[in-house]
Amino acid sequence: MRIVCPFCGERELGEFTYLGDAKPVRPAADAGEEAVYDYVYLRDNVAGVMSENWYHGGGCRAWLKVTRNTLTHEISAVEPAAGAGAAKVGA
Amino acid sequence: MAGAQTNRLGNGGLIDRSEPLNFRFDGKTFSGFQGDTLASALIANGVKLVGRSFKYHRPRGILTAGSEEPNALVELRTGARREPNTKATTAELYEGLEAASQNRWPSLRFDVMSVNQLFAPIFVAGFYYKTFMWPAKFWEAIYEPAIRRAAGLGRAAGVADPDHYDKAWAHCDVLIAGSGPAGLAAALAAGRSGARVILCEEDFAFGGRLLSDGGTIDGLPAAEWLSRTLAELAAMPDVRIMTRTTLFGVYDGGTYGALERVNDHLPSPPEHQVRQRMWRIVAKRCVVAAGALERPIVFAGNDTPGVTMASAMRTYVGRYAAAPAKRIALFTNNEDGWRTVETALGAGLQIAAVIDARPDVSPAHRSLASKGGFPVLHGSVTGVDGGKDGVKKIAVSLTGGARAEVEADGLAVSGGWNPAVGLTSYHRGRPKWRDDIAAFVPDGAPPGMVAAGAANGDFGLGICLAQGFAAGAAAAHHAGHNGKAGTAPVADDEAFSLTPLWHVTGKGKAFVDYQHDVTASDIELAQREGFESVEHLKRYTTLGMATDQGKTSNVAGLAIMAAVTGKSIPETGTTIYRPPYVPVAIGAFAGHHRDETFHATRLTPSHHWAAEQGAVFVDTGLWKRAQWYPRAGEKDWLESVTREVKAVRSGVGFCDVSTLGKIDVLGPDAGAFLDRVYINTFSNLAVGKARYGLMLREDGIVYDDGTTSRLAEDHYFLTTTTAKAGLVMQHLEFCRQVLFPELDVQLTSVSDQWAQFSIAGPKTRDLLKEIVDPTEDLSNEGFPFMGAREVALRGGIKARLFRISFSGEMAFEISVPARYGEAMARNLMLAGKPFGVTPYGTEALGVMRIEKGHIAGPELSGTTTAADLGLGKMMSTKKDFIGRVMAGREALAAPDRQVVVGIKPTDRARRLRSGAHIIPKGQTPGPGNDQGYVTSVCFSPTSDQWIGLALVERGRERIGEIVHAHDPIRGEDYDVELCNPVFYDPDGGRQRG
Structure with a gap:
């Protein structure tokens, strides 16, 4: 598998580390235990197109949001995480 | 004296007769020529029997001339390079080659285990499952070892492989598998279009079928066209053509695996060269021109030595000038098989008969038969008389019911051709059935891949060239290259005209899978017992599960299953295809990642200095860390470590902690x-x-x-x-x-940017004063406990100084740029000499942290909470942090959790060992009363006894309680007292002093 890193270009799978579903959002501090439980443990087992967190540890150390089809491994989009890169968001 | 090459033809072939080669098979010396394979050389020497079969130990000969060979497997080479299950049909001959037949004892011609054949009725499909179910102990002790002895394939060398293997990446626009007419035409078109091309050919020579069958292309003899084409490709700077390279797998994103057998054709690799190289090729497009494999017909005695695929027969005759037989019979169900007759007659060999299962034979072939003086029998082969000396007589059942007998010493068989659908099916593509050729053809190939020519089910020379050329041009175009490709090479198409025939019923064993000894009746039995699905059929009978992955057997097996279930072959379906296409040695996958180069090694900045000191190193992840520094006269590690701890506690020591x-x-x-x-x-x-x-x-x-x-x-x-x-x-x-x-x-x-040393002991300040600039205030007031700042060193360089302590002593950690790390170690030794400075390793570091009750890896085990470690109070209640909410869940905050506590043996002389389980005193150990385990232990020079840390249920409430340590692995049982985990200086006065 090959991933096109927005900072480094097309690179081989071995440079990247997979984390998992990029959809769950970390709940606010006051969201309560149920919400955090859901965030930490409950995952959809997607057969099809999925948004995933990948880390380019063998390259620029950016976290990437990769849109991948879990059935075909086809990657349709790669975006940097909101805070990836050197610039402050909104600066 | 090498044996005469009795079956070598007087002329012809692509062998180099000026370069004779001697080789040994089963201890007997033979000779062949450069350009031979082991199989062709054996055939040239009249050797028919080359191995014994897997289950029944039946005599077997050479069936094919390629990597699909199921029979002719040998142990190649000797000693550490001995390689089992090597196909004689692909092993290139070299001077001094040594090979041995497999699976026979005491000798190939007299094999004791062939009595298995007498028990054949019980060795049916599912035999192992049915027979060895009970009792379980018998399986391990008796059945399995006996079966392994009896039914082994070859023997592994048993010692480390002395050769090196390489891994490499390559990138191209168009990757082509195979250098037959389709592959070469594809390479021409893609190369001329300007694409970067890699062509992989499994064989040691380019040309594919052209090498065996010849033909006329663009009005030129095939050999002439071939050499012109190779010259044109070689002149293109962006085209790379590789022999001895098998494309074995397709992976996601256009990544392909290929194995290059760089030096397998030599006795051993030349110095500093690799044996094999694993290529990972990234290609925008791929043209599979891997050809097709001729398939056998299943009939009784079809495994007799001397029964050979028709195309292999003409390869041996045409390419290698080696006659597998002198008087040949052909059994075919298609027109292509007849080409073997033409080749054999052309080489002056005799044709005994042609048994053609089709209703009609072309007039051209009829006249060939009358000219050649041999009969054409309409019917099928029902039996072969021969055994280990090879084919003698062939029984034929004629259309209409009459019987006939043919005397011959070789039987060529053609049941039609199966396109090589492996590569195109590795992404779960299911090949589709084509009635006109009665074979599966590629469908659902991975993105960017197309099949061309015979691999696509189109067998004629003309269409192979046309399809290959078109596929090469299209692939180059898709990859963005649109140069002038010119016109496709032109040739005529041969007739194929096949009438399907899979299985001829008759008396005696009729083999489907030669390598795993699966017969037609095994498949019928599997169906009767309910294993009808092809995936069940495969696993129950082991059909297609041998190292050849059923290249010659799968489709015939499906056809027989289809016949007994009354379904069509496409309804019966195929099993899932998986890489690798040919067996690949683990060594090739590992490449240089073995032994000391298994992974990268990280050295601490003071490593070379530590090595000079005679340090013993320990692997910590990728790091080599100094574990202790033995001195002359010390009898063991414990003595060295104890000395180091005492030196720190009473004076000063230092330790490289740059690995943090x-x-x-x-x-x-x-x-x-x-x-x-x-x-x-x-x-x-x-x-x-x-x-x-x-x-x-x-x-x-x-x-x-x-x-x-x-x-x-x-x-x-x-x-x-x-x-x-x-x-x-x-x-x-x-x-x-x-x-x-x-x-x-x-x-x-910045892990690699800083060299960091821990300097510890009551004389730390004395030592540091010698190192840092005199203007720096190191007093307790000027640099209090937990202080951290940049300081100047004598000589001017800047360092970072941290007053932190892992040992519990008055201590600092000092950081200097990594390039000064070694100098720092030398300086500490020099400046510390008056104070008796002692370098210490990770063992002493560990002893002092246990004495001090500090947690480390064994306690940070991935199961412990902050409270378990006694650090619950550190959790802020005034802010959110990662893990805050979940840390408060019921089970993570339960009062009966296992928490860190100190332990010491009640018998002061006893040694502790980590991993022992904690059981309440007086109870019989068991899972029901297992209350925790010992995490870290050491001999404490300060306490003068062994001490440890343990995770124990409600441990902090039980200080002073005597519990039982149960260590079933070492067979030890003893009592320990639960105590405060801080054994040394519990008030922390020393580190603050």
Whole structure:
């Protein structure tokens, strides 16, 4: 598998580390235990197109949001995480 | 004296008769020529019997001339290079080659185990499952070893492989598998279009079928066209053509695996060269021109030595000038088989008869038969008389019911052709059935891949060239290259005209899978017993599960299953195709990643100095760390470690701790960021101060710990454990980039930039004063406990000094740029000489941290909470942090959790060992009363006895209780007392002093 890193270009799978579903959002501090439980443990087992967190540890150390089809491994989009890169968001 | 090559034809072939080669098979010396395979050389010497079969130990000969060979498997080479299950049909001959037949004892011609044939009725499909179910102990002790002895394939060398293997990457626009007419035409078109092309050919010569069958292309003899084409391709700078290279797998994103047998054709690789090279090829497009495999017909005695695939027969005759037989019969169900007759007659061999299962034979072939003086029998072969000396008589059942007998010493068989659908099916593509050729053809190939020519089910020479050329041009175009490809090479198409015939019923064993000894009746039995699905059929009978992956057997097996179930072959379906296409040695996958180069090695900045001191090193992840520094006269590690601990506790010592992960956290929000990743607060840490921090995973379990210092308002210097350095960096980057992108903070890994030493002991200040600039105030007031700041060293360079202590002594850690690390170690030795400075290793470091009750890896086990470690109070209640909510869940805050506590044996002389289980005193050990286990132990020079840390249920409430340590692995049982985990200086006066 090959991933096109927005900072480094097309690179081989071995440079990247997979984390998992990029959809769950970390709940606010006051969201309560149920919400955090859901965030930490409950995952959809997607057969099809999925948004995933990948880390380019063998390259620029950016976290990437990769849109991948879990059935075909086809990657349709790669975006940097909101805070990836050197610039402050909104600066 | 090498045997005469009795079956070598007087002329012809692509062998080099000026270069004779001697070789040995089963201890007997033979000769062949450069350009032979082991199989062709054996055939040239009249050898028919080359092995015994897997299950029934039946005599077997050479069936094919390629990598699909199921029978002629040998042990190639001797000693450490001995390689079992090597196909004689692909092993190139070299001077001095040694090979041995497999699976026979005591000799190939007289094999004791062939009595298995008498028991054949019980060796049916599912035999092992049915027979060896009970009793279980018998299986392990008796059946399995006996079966392994009897039914082994070859023997592995049993010693380390002395050769090297390489791994390499390659990138191209168009990758082509196969150099037959379709592959070469594809390469021409793609190359001329300007594409970067890689062509992989499995054989040691380019040309594919052209080498065996010849033909006329563009009005030229095939050999002439071939050499012109290869010359044109060689002249193209962006075209790379590789022999001895098998494309074996297709992976995601246009990545392909290929194995190049760089030096397998030599006795051993030349010095500094690799034996094989594993290629990972990234290609925009791929043209599979891997050809087709001729398939056998299943009939009784079809495994007799001398029964050969018709195409293989003409390869041996045409390419190798080696006659597998002198008087040949052909059994065919298609027109292509007849080409073997033409080749054999052309080489002056005799044709005994042609048995053609089709209703009609072309007039041209009829006249060939009358000219050649041999009969054409309409019917099928029902039996072969021969045995280990090879084919003698062939029984034929004629259409209409009459019987006939043919005397011959070789039988060529053609049941039609199966396109090589492996590569195109590796992404779960299911090949589709084509009635006109009665074969599966590629369908659903991975993105960017097309099949052309015979691999696509189109067998004629003309169409192979046309399809290959078109596929090559299209692939180049898709990859963005549109140069002039010119016109496709032109040739005529041969007739094929096949009437399907899979299985001729008759008396005697009729083999489908030669390598696994699966017969037609095994398949019928599997169906009767309910294993009808092809995936069940495969596993129950082991059809197609041998090292040849059923290349010659799968489709025939499906056809027989289809016949007994009354379904069509496409309804019966195929099993899933999986790489590799040919067996690939594990060594090739490993490449240079073995022995000392298994992984990269990281050396600490003071490594070479430590090695000079005679340090014993320990592997810690990728690092080599000094474990202890033995001195002359010390009898064991314990004596050295004890000396080092005592020296630190009474004087001063130092230890390289550069392996700790080090991260610069910079930016206006650095403090706020650390507050969210640590359970305790860092935003209120004063500049010039250090603080111990603990971070959790989001599920509430402890992740890592370390000290973090604030060097400036917007600059923190964070340390991690050695083991988690990379993972913590990844975690923090995730927090920064994904969870908290609103924070203005940046992270930089500086683990390799700083050499860091721990200097510990009551004389630490005395030593440091010799090193740092005299203007620096190191007094307790000027540099208090947990202070951290930059200092100047004598000579001017800057260092960072941290007053932190892992040992419990008065201690500092000093950081200098990594390039000064070795000099720092030497300077500490020099400056510390008056104070008796002692370098200490990781063992002494560990002893002192256990004495001090500090947690480390064994306690940060991925199951413990902050409270389990006695650090629950560090959890801030005033802020959110990673893991906060989950750490409060019921089970993670339960009062009966196993928590860290100290232990000491009631018998002071006893040695402790980690891993022992803690059981209440007086109870019989068992899972029901297992209350925890010992995590860390050491001999404490300070306490003069063994001490340890343990995770024990409600441990902190049970200080003083005597419990039982149960160690079933070492067979030890003893009592220990639960105690305060801080064995040494519990008030911490020494580290603050």
